[in-house]
Amino acid sequence: MRGITLMLGLTLSIALAPSAQARDKIQMVGSSTVYPFATTVAEHFGKSTNFKTPVVESTGTGGGLKLFCAGTEDNTPDITNASRAIKASEVEMCKANGVTNIVEVKIGYDGIVVANSRKADRLNLSRKDLYLALAKDIPTEGGSWIPNPNKTWKDVNPSLPNRKIEVFGPPPTSGTRDAFVELAMEGGCKKFDFVAALKKSDKNQYKSRCHTVREDGAYIEAGENDNLIVQKLVANPKALGIFGFSFLDQNADKIQGSLVDGEEPVFEKISDGSYPVSRPLFFYVKAAHVGQVPGIKEFLAEFTSEAAWGPEGYLTDKGLIPMPDTERASWAKNARDLGSM
Amino acid sequence: MSETSLTSSGVGLRIAAGLKKRYRAEKRMRAYGLTAILLALTSLAVLMVFVVATGWTAFQQTIIQLEISLDESAIDPEGTRDEATLRRADYQGLIRNSLRDLFPDAVSRQDKRLLYKLISTGAQYELRDQVVMDPRLIGSVQTLWVLGSSDADMWQKGKLGSETVDGVGRLNAQQVQWLQFLREKNLILTQFNKAFFSNGDSREPEMAGIWGAAVGAFLSLSVTLILSFPLGVLTAVYLEELAPKNRWTRLIEVSINNLAAVPSIIFGLLGLAVFLNFFGFPRSSPLVGGMVLSLMTLPTIVIAARASLQSVPPSIREAALGIGASPVQVIFHHVVPLALPGMLTGTIIGLAQALGETAPLLMIGMLAFIADVPQGLFDSAATLPVQVYLWADSAERGFVEKTGAAIMVLLAFLVAMNGIAVYIRHKFERKW
Numbered sequence: 068m069r070g071i072t073l074m075l076g077l078t079l080s081i082a083l084a085p086s087a088q089a090r091d092k093i094q095m096v097g098s099s100t101v102y103p104f105a106t107t108v109a110e111h112f113g114k115s116t117n118f119k120t121p122v123v124e125s126t127g128t129g130g131g132l133k134l135f136c137a138g139t140e141d142n143t144p145d146i147t148n149a150s151r152a153i154k155a156s157e158v159e160m161c162k163a164n165g166v167t168n169i170v171e172v173k174i175g176y177d178g179i180v181v182a183n184s185r186k187a188d189r190l191n192l193s194r195k196d197l198y199l200a201l202a203k204d205i206p207t208e209g210g211s212w213i214p215n216p217n218k219t220w221k222d223v224n225p226s227l228p229n230r231k232i233e234v235f236g237p238p239p240t241s242g243t244r245d246a247f248v249e250l251a252m253e254g255g256c257k258k259f260d261f262v263a264a265l266k267k268s269d270k271n272q273y274k275s276r277c278h279t280v281r282e283d284g285a286y287i288e289a290g291e292n293d294n295l296i297v298q299k300l301v302a303n304p305k306a307l308g309i310f311g312f313s314f315l316d317q318n319a320d321k322i323q324g325s326l327v328d329g330e331e332p333v334f335e336k337i338s339d340g341s342y343p344v345s346r347p348l349f350f351y352v353k354a355a356h357v358g359q360v361p362g363i364k365e366f367l368a369e370f371t372s373e374a375a376w377g378p379e380g381y382l383t384d385k386g387l388i389p390m391p392d393t394e395r396a397s398w399a400k401n402a403r404d405l406g407s408m
Numbered sequence: 409m410s411e412t413s414l415t416s417s418g419v420g421l422r423i424a425a426g427l428k429k430r431y432r433a434e435k436r437m438r439a440y441g442l443t444a445i446l447l448a449l450t451s452l453a454v455l456m457v458f459v460v461a462t463g464w465t466a467f468q469q470t471i472i473q474l475e476i477s478l479d480e481s482a483i484d485p486e487g488t489r490d491e492a493t494l495r496r497a498d499y500q501g502l503i504r505n506s507l508r509d510l511f512p513d514a515v516s517r518q519d520k521r522l523l524y525k526l527i528s529t530g531a532q533y534e535l536r537d538q539v540v541m542d543p544r545l546i547g548s549v550q551t552l553w554v555l556g557s558s559d560a561d562m563w564q565k566g567k568l569g570s571e572t573v574d575g576v577g578r579l580n581a582q583q584v585q586w587l588q589f590l591r592e593k594n595l596i597l598t599q600f601n602k603a604f605f606s607n608g609d610s611r612e613p614e615m616a617g618i619w620g621a622a623v624g625a626f627l628s629l630s631v632t633l634i635l636s637f638p639l640g641v642l643t644a645v646y647l648e649e650l651a652p653k654n655r656w657t658r659l660i661e662v663s664i665n666n667l668a669a670v671p672s673i674i675f676g677l678l679g680l681a682v683f684l685n686f687f688g689f690p691r692s693s694p695l696v697g698g699m700v701l702s703l704m705t706l707p708t709i710v711i712a713a714r715a716s717l718q719s720v721p722p723s724i725r726e727a728a729l730g731i732g733a734s735p736v737q738v739i740f741h742h743v744v745p746l747a748l749p750g751m752l753t754g755t756i757i758g759l760a761q762a763l764g765e766t767a768p769l770l771m772i773g774m775l776a777f778i779a780d781v782p783q784g785l786f787d788s789a790a791t792l793p794v795q796v797y798l799w800a801d802s803a804e805r806g807f808v809e810k811t812g813a814a815i816m817v818l819l820a821f822l823v824a825m826n827g828i829a830v831y832i833r834h835k836f837e838r839k840w
Contacts, residue, residue, distance in 0.1 A: 090690070092780075092788065094691065094692075102777070103611065103802070103803060105777075106611045106777040106779075107611040109777065109779065110610055110611050110612075110779050111529075113779055113780065114530075114533050115533075119780055120778075120779040120780045122692055122773075122776050122777065122778050122788045123776060123777040124692070124773055124775065124776040124777075125775070125776070125777075140688075142684065142688055142690065142691055291801075292800065292801055293801075293803065294800065294801065294802075294803070294808075311803075313803045314803045316578070316803075317578065317803045317804055317805055318805070319577065319578060320568060320569055320576060320577045320578075379521060381529060384525070385611070385803075386803065
């Protein structure tokens with residue numbers, strides 16, 4: 068009996084214990100693409116300084132900004148990672164909750180690759196090929212739209228092999244998918260003159276035509292786990308897969324990246340911008356928390372140091388494509404001065 | 409009636425035919441059952457073999473022997489032996505110097521970079537800690553085993569497949585040649601990976617460990633136990649022994665049974681709304697994790713506790729009442745102690761279920777990169793299944809084996825907990 072009373076007391080005291088403790092470690096949320104880079108910096112920061120290792124959650128870009136913009140209280144995150152720039156609507160949402168002072172830091176680029184097994188031959192695709200293979204409706208010569216009739220890569224472009232179109236890719240909730248659709252498919256879509264004209268006359272229709280991926284089984288949503296896509300490609304040499312450059316980099320013995328518009332997806336080509344399917348990566352800092360949560364300034368210094376994001380820094384090992392020297396210098400200065408957006 | 413006359417008569421024929429059919433049906437039924445069990449066992453065996461085959465190499469780590477000269481001028485030029493100075497020194501530089509001495513053929517910038525990639529980025533911190541602990545090492549040349557990088561580790565374990573002229577995996581031909589040289593000189597070998605059981609999470613597969621997640625799981629489950637066991641047992645005792653049987657108690661019973669079937673992610677959402685947003689408890693903390701998991705295990709415990717209270721024979725209660733015990737005395741001196749083994753079994757099984765849960769923790773921020781081993785209930789923590797998920801999702805090749813190993817650790821915990829439950833049941837259970 069006494070044991071039970073004691074336990075009950077303990078229960079209550081835990082349940083009602085005061086929780087208002089000042090946080091002693093940085094809290095980061097946001098994009099799963101930036102996650103490997105942010106965690107690497109966090110770990111180096113934790114090991115080389117006396118600050119605690121920041122906690123990094125992978126919530127997706129949109130989800131991260133939602134948490135970030137929820138307010139300036141102690142239990143909201145200090146930094147959010149993003150695989151695209153913050154939208155005007157999100158800045159508004161932040162402002163409505165009192166988060167007015169946001170520091171933007173661009174950290175580098177990520178390439179999106181279209182890869183297949185090394186057992187098959189490497190493809191040379193154009194963005195137009197990708198669009199014609201994966202769009203739901205495609206334009207005809209006459210300027211009308213028909214449901215995508217292409218079954219094999221040869222249907223798309225006579226110079227490609229006679230192989231069934233089978234592409235494993237991320238689901239619509241993924242930032243990688245957004246970027247692929249925007250950079251590769253839209254890039255191929257607007258090669259048609261009347262579609263380019265449509266962009267000016269009816270932007271909504273242009274977007275839905277260029278951004279809608281086919282749903283008849285040729286594009287297979289393979290979930291957010293890119294390792295799974297790599298495994299499926301190894302098992303099925305006829306298929307292609309879409310994912311971030313770092314997974315190609317890590318599995319270079321099993322898979323190869325297709326050429327897009329004649330460019331190979333290698334470090335140098337993505338870095339100088341000649342590989343067409345690449346996107347910038349960012350993180351956003353809540354300036355109101357600088358000084359409240361210990362170590363934010365020092366963490367920014369670590370992230371923007373040459374040892375981390377420079378061309379020979381440890382982040383390049385994780386697949387980050389660094390920015391050119393001048394751009395790095397200016398973003399590093401912005402981070403140092405906490406220059407608000 | 410003899411057998412021949414039975415089978416020859418019309419009725420007898422019908423019976424005999426029917427009998428055969430029934431025997432056949434019974435045989436079929438047995439065959440179905442056996443097939444089902446065999447199928448289940450095969451899938452289990454395949455799963456286990458796959459997990460162990462991928463994961464067992466994670467219990468080994470690759471180390472490389474280097475002769476590192478710990479120059480005083482590089483570490484502590486002023487000779488103060490002050491700890492802060494010692495911590496700040498460039499140990500990576502020292503390791504790189506010794507690598508260059510070992511392989512003088514790496515001259516160009518590019519070659520040197522490739523050479524440095526054979527050693528883990530964590531090696532410098534190990535060296536630092538060694539020097540800080542024993543400053544007398546400064547000024548001497550030490551032969552030390554340092555941690556190899558994940559790529560070197562994968563090569564040493566033969567996980568990269570066949571080599572081509574361009575090298576293998578992420579290693580190029582030059583790097584493979586260096587590793588070959590180390591292997592010939594016996595300067596590279598694998599040893600038991602103690603770090604896997606003592607480190608927290610890391611971005612570098614060779615340094616990643618399960619200890620942080622194990623401590624996080626322990627803290628969360630402690631909170632779950634402290635909250636849900638007393639609450640669950642008291643609820644069961646009240647409902648079973650004290651409550652009047654009316655429409656309200658029946659409604660509560662039905663609700664508890666329904667709660668046991670609610671998908672766990674919903675408890676996570678509840679935790680997010682109530683514990684984090686309303687009470688303002690710290691995100692990612694084992695306290696909140698444990699509270700959410702106890703919401704999930706409470707119905708299981710209540711149901712198990714009620715079942716074991718029901719199995720205590722009424723004669724015990726009547727006898728105790730008969731010799732003058734008060735109802736509360738009957739409950740706490742006689743009924744509850746007799747029902748306790750069943751209650752404990754139910755609790756342990758509920759906790760084992762909670763140990764394997766990730767969905768509700770996702771909502772409260774425990775699905776996160778947490779490198780430090782948690783220090784308390786308010787610190788950030790992950791749990792074992794969360795660690796499995798995070799590693800399975802990582803690009804680095806070295807995490808494949810870590811995922812397998814983490815699954816093995818998780819399964820070992822589950823088997824141990826279920827074993828304890830079986831033991832308690834056998835040891836203390838009383839049959840009437």
